Amino acid sequence: MIAKIVIAAAAMLAATACANAEDRPLKIGWLMSYTGPGAAAGAASDTAIEVFFKKFGRTIAGRKTEIIKRDTTGPAPDVARRLAQELIVGEKVDFLAGMDFTPNTMAVAPLSTSAKVPLLIVNSATSGILAKHPYAVRFGFTTTEMAQQLAGYASKQGFKSVYTFVQEFEPGLDAEAMFLREYKAAGGTIAGSVRAPLKATDFSAYIQRIKDANPDAVFVFMTASELPPIFLRQFKEAGLDPAKIIGIGDITDEASLPSAGDAALGVVTAFHYTQTHDSAANKEFIDAFKSLAPERPVSFVPVVSYDVLRAIYQVVEAQKGELTPDRTMELLKQIKFESPRGPIAIDPATRDIVQTIWFRKVEKRDGQIVNVEFASTPDVKDPGSAR
Missing domain, CATH: 3.40.50.2300 (Response regulator)
Known part of the structure; x- marks a missing residue:
């Protein structure tokens, strides 16, 4: 009972x-x-x-x-x-x-x-x-944490001049400002800077300016979408080496890499996630x-x-x-x-993420275009809001 x-x-x-x-x-x-x-x-x-x-x-x-x-x-x-x-x-x-x-x-x-x-x-x-x-x-x-890391990378690689290309909205402007500040503070020279409207789909005029300036590297931020593969293909079609690009990871987002194809090979990015991690x-x-x-x-x-x-x-x-x-x-x-x-x-203190930033290079592995991590910086805080 x-x-x-x-x-x-x-x-x-x-x-x-x-x-x-x-x-x-x-x-x-x-x-x-x-x-x-x-x-x-x-x-x-x-x-x-x-x-x-x-x-x-x-x-x-x-x-x-x-x-x-x-x-x-x-x-x-x-x-x-x-x-x-x-x-x-x-x-x-x-x-x-x-x-x-x-x-x-x-x-x-x-x-x-x-x-x-x-x-x-x-x-x-x-x-x-x-x-x-x-x-x-x-x-x-934040784009500022990635841009700060890439400025340090550019300096360590001995790049004497860098051209910056970003989309013209808040994250792009943040990225541009941080990269310019950090890279110039490390002794680097800015070969030029250009911004594209968020919805621009033809980048040939911007790429021609980059080609004319002939920098050692090109810093790029574009939001992850169908646009970065277009930029990368036009960059390569203009006779420029994609390996000159250092950028925030959106430009080689895993969802868009198949569309970019070989035009993404050699691109170095900093980001918080890699599928091959x-x-x-x-x-x-x-x-x-x-x-x-x-x-x-x-x-x-x-x-x-x-x-x-x-x-x-x-x-x-x-x-x-x-x-x-x-x-x-x-x-x-x-x-x-x-x-x-x-x-x-x-x-x-800021309610912002603290995480490892991974440096990746686009390579072809087993017939697939992928980001491959080769270095990292642990415990990165956003430099734009850290107190």
């Missing part, structure tokens, strides 16, 4: 727990581009979400996780702001997450601040986003990702999306499912774990 009572009580507790999970779901508003520029990254992010749930489950601390996805349609700050408002007011989300283009994140961050809804940023690379928004934390990267965590992630989407390359966006969800689960579990915004932010500042990209942490 006692045994039956115990079993019945256990069943009631399990039923109550299930009811609580259903009644109080953990709501995460996920803002990404699923159409327009960046649509491929949105699809890859979706796969990473499924990889995460397959490993960690859909319930944490007695609450069932609900991802509420919204399509920002590319760099469209007005759209992103409206969707974030709907998620905060209408859906009453516990977290905002995702974010790809910097203009979108800059539009959403003030809403996160006023509503005290934690915002976990996957990929918006402008340094200045976090300073005025205490409920935002970045898990991706040799670690058990990365192998496990890639195997799980490929089991769900075998045709899709594994790039930095899905890896950071996976890390963002892992961080959310950690802070929810630490609070036993009873969340308060300020406690959540304090816990996010303490995040530290081994990611598929390598060890990561959050700088408690």
